[in-house]
Amino acid sequence: MRKDFIALDWGTTSFRAYRVGADGRVQDVVSAAEGILAVKDGAFEAALERHIGAWDVTLPVMAAGMITSRQGWIELPYIPCPASAEDLARALHMHTTASGRRIAFATGLSYRAPNGMPDVMRSEEVQVFGSLDLGINHFVTPGTHSKWITTKGDQLIRYATYVTGEVFAALKDHTILGRLMKPGPDDEEAFAMGVTAALEDPAGFLHRIFSARSLGLFGELAPEAIASYLSGQVIGTEVAHAIRDNPKDAEYAVLASPGIGGRYVKAIEIAGLKVRYGDPQAIVKGLAIIARKTGII
Amino acid sequence: MRKDFIALDWGTTSFRAYRVGADGRVQDVVSAAEGILAVKDGAFEAALERHIGAWDVTLPVMAAGMITSRQGWIELPYIPCPASAEDLARALHMHTTASGRRIAFATGLSYRAPNGMPDVMRSEEVQVFGSLDLGINHFVTPGTHSKWITTKGDQLIRYATYVTGEVFAALKDHTILGRLMKPGPDDEEAFAMGVTAALEDPAGFLHRIFSARSLGLFGELAPEAIASYLSGQVIGTEVAHAIRDNPKDAEYAVLASPGIGGRYVKAIEIAGLKVRYGDPQAIVKGLAIIARKTGII
Numbered sequence: 001m002r003k004d005f006i007a008l009d010w011g012t013t014s015f016r017a018y019r020v021g022a023d024g025r026v027q028d029v030v031s032a033a034e035g036i037l038a039v040k041d042g043a044f045e046a047a048l049e050r051h052i053g054a055w056d057v058t059l060p061v062m063a064a065g066m067i068t069s070r071q072g073w074i075e076l077p078y079i080p081c082p083a084s085a086e087d088l089a090r091a092l093h094m095h096t097t098a099s100g101r102r103i104a105f106a107t108g109l110s111y112r113a114p115n116g117m118p119d120v121m122r123s124e125e126v127q128v129f130g131s132l133d134l135g136i137n138h139f140v141t142p143g144t145h146s147k148w149i150t151t152k153g154d155q156l157i158r159y160a161t162y163v164t165g166e167v168f169a170a171l172k173d174h175t176i177l178g179r180l181m182k183p184g185p186d187d188e189e190a191f192a193m194g195v196t197a198a199l200e201d202p203a204g205f206l207h208r209i210f211s212a213r214s215l216g217l218f219g220e221l222a223p224e225a226i227a228s229y230l231s232g233q234v235i236g237t238e239v240a241h242a243i244r245d246n247p248k249d250a251e252y253a254v255l256a257s258p259g260i261g262g263r264y265v266k267a268i269e270i271a272g273l274k275v276r277y278g279d280p281q282a283i284v285k286g287l288a289i290i291a292r293k294t295g296i297i
Numbered sequence: 298m299r300k301d302f303i304a305l306d307w308g309t310t311s312f313r314a315y316r317v318g319a320d321g322r323v324q325d326v327v328s329a330a331e332g333i334l335a336v337k338d339g340a341f342e343a344a345l346e347r348h349i350g351a352w353d354v355t356l357p358v359m360a361a362g363m364i365t366s367r368q369g370w371i372e373l374p375y376i377p378c379p380a381s382a383e384d385l386a387r388a389l390h391m392h393t394t395a396s397g398r399r400i401a402f403a404t405g406l407s408y409r410a411p412n413g414m415p416d417v418m419r420s421e422e423v424q425v426f427g428s429l430d431l432g433i434n435h436f437v438t439p440g441t442h443s444k445w446i447t448t449k450g451d452q453l454i455r456y457a458t459y460v461t462g463e464v465f466a467a468l469k470d471h472t473i474l475g476r477l478m479k480p481g482p483d484d485e486e487a488f489a490m491g492v493t494a495a496l497e498d499p500a501g502f503l504h505r506i507f508s509a510r511s512l513g514l515f516g517e518l519a520p521e522a523i524a525s526y527l528s529g530q531v532i533g534t535e536v537a538h539a540i541r542d543n544p545k546d547a548e549y550a551v552l553a554s555p556g557i558g559g560r561y562v563k564a565i566e567i568a569g570l571k572v573r574y575g576d577p578q579a580i581v582k583g584l585a586i587i588a589r590k591t592g593i594i
Contacts, residue, residue: 115497118511145473145507161511162503163472170467175460176442200412203499203538206459206531210442214415214458234503241500 003297005060006052007287008103009123010067011035013144017052018284019059022297026284028055036072044073045097060296061103062287065123068093068105078110078120082155085129085286089293104296106287111159119161121147123283127255128156130286131278138252139278140242140268142260148242162238165260168231177209177230180216184224188266194232195239195267202240209233231263239267253278300594302357303349304584305400306420307364308332310441314349315581316356319594323581325352333369341370342394357593358400359584362420365390365402375407375417379452382426382583386590401593403584408456416458418444420580424552425453427583428575435549436575437539437565439557445539459535462557465528474506474527477513481521485563491529492536492564499537506530528560536564550575
């Protein structure tokens with residue numbers, strides 16, 4: 001028998017809770033900028049109740065994200081890849097709050113690349129487990145730290161983190177590259193120009209980005225277009241590298257809303273690959289799958 | 298007949314003046330953090346006299362750097378590459394200050410890469426013209442925006458800017474990669490590890506740098522070593538790209554003091570190439586060469 005539950009995606013900079021019906025549909029969403037770093041003195045329970053206090057306390061809560069990291073509510077050890085939703089379900093950590101809510105915390109996955117470098121994630125794996133019914137094996141979760149994830153059967157076998165969003169913001173706000181920028185609407189042409197430059201010279205990142213200044217200096221790029229151009233340079237650099245070991249006919253799903261997701265879809269298309277949008281709320285589906293495996297719902 | 302003169306290197310963030318004897322030796326140096334961006338309301342003459350007012354007003358001044366840019370004292374148009382010291386000498390802009398100092402301003406060089414991207418520099422070309430007697434053709438000027446410069450005969454034929462120093466600072470101070478860092482002495486081993494990782498996967502910059510966090514999280518890199526490791530990642534990325542079109546037996550001169558210069562020498566050595574230090578004060582020699590060509594000294 002399936003039941004209603006609460007899906008909780010509590011990350012570094014944002015809190016998002018979904019009240020989910022027995023049919024899997026999202027009935028209500030609470031979204032707040034109160035990420036785990038904004039919660040002082042470990043007052044996570046108080047923060048949770050502030051946001052979802054109005055929701056039935058008997059509904060089981062399925063939680064994922066940085067909330068299970070060292071800076072979070074309860075630190076849970078990573079599970080190494082390859083791993084399946086089954087593995088996450090087996091490692092759920094059950095907790096009952098003072099107000100009587102039952103929370104099942106799902107941990108994240110670690111990965112050791114062939115060159116020995118470790119990688120970490122918390123929550124993107126749940127999005128992917130919630131997206132396996134797309135029938136494809138390559139997933140992208142854009143963001144501050146985007147992840148490129150590969151699956152095989154029901155297992156997540158490898159992934160790589162790219163510091164793309166954060167690097168773009170740092171370049172824009174804290175280097176000379178932002179100086180000539182003026183605010184403006186997204187400029188698709190400038191973005192595509194940046195992506196193309198990146199695809200043509202993937203290793204030239206530290207040199208190529210200087211053109212965001214020099215093109216501006218020479219009046220060859222409008223101040224309002226520079227941010228889009230630089231965004232294309234950065235995302236294009238990520239795409240060029242992330243696709244390098246995959247078959248040319250691989251198909252990618254971008255698990256994001258059209259805003260940031262649209263830039264990735266566009267960049268992947270410019271690289272000549274097949275791409276579609278996945279469900280930006282796939283984490284709800286993923287948490288439901290894990291909850292069902294354990295009889296929580 | 299040769300004469301004493303004053304060499305002035307006035308950049309974005311720093312002011313440096315050298316009193317040079319007829320024998321070419323530097324007799325005195327004034328160095329200050331008063332770069333052109335720190336000079337308000339165009340009060341360049343007052344700033345100059347504040348720093349070198351004690352020096353004989355009849356000595357000719359040879360000036361280079363961002364002082365001839367749009368934000369500087371007198372904006373001079375770039376000369377396109379290829380260009381020689383002779384070309385710079387012919388384009389000198391003569392100016393006499395209210396106090397009677399005669400200043401010859403040398404402009405910078407622009408370059409249009411084969412892919413159409415423009416590049417700009419002001420002052421590094423003078424360092425290179427002052428270093429041609431090394432008898433090699435490849436020069437590196439490390440810094441906020443480092444330049445890799447190629448010469449042929451007495452001409453500077455091409456160059457590329459890398460935003461390396463500024464990107465490193467932005468990553469360290471404004472992204473998650475700096476969070477686990479603790480101050481410590483330069484860690485040569487961690488630096489070399491970063492350079493090697495970059496040389497092995499030049500296009501993976503946005504992914505590789507995440508290891509500055511993940512290695513720290515897993516306790517595989519000491520907090521005191523993370524900054525050196527990230528520096529190796531960034532400089533290694535620059536080196537891997539900058540050398541790609543040059544012959545394998547090319548020899549490079551690093552025009553910098555041992556501090557930052559040492560990191561570049563090390564990284565270029567790890568890449569298996571020939572490298573030596575050039576004169577970190579080569580700009581003095583370069584300005585003297587230009588001054589002699591015009592009879593200023």
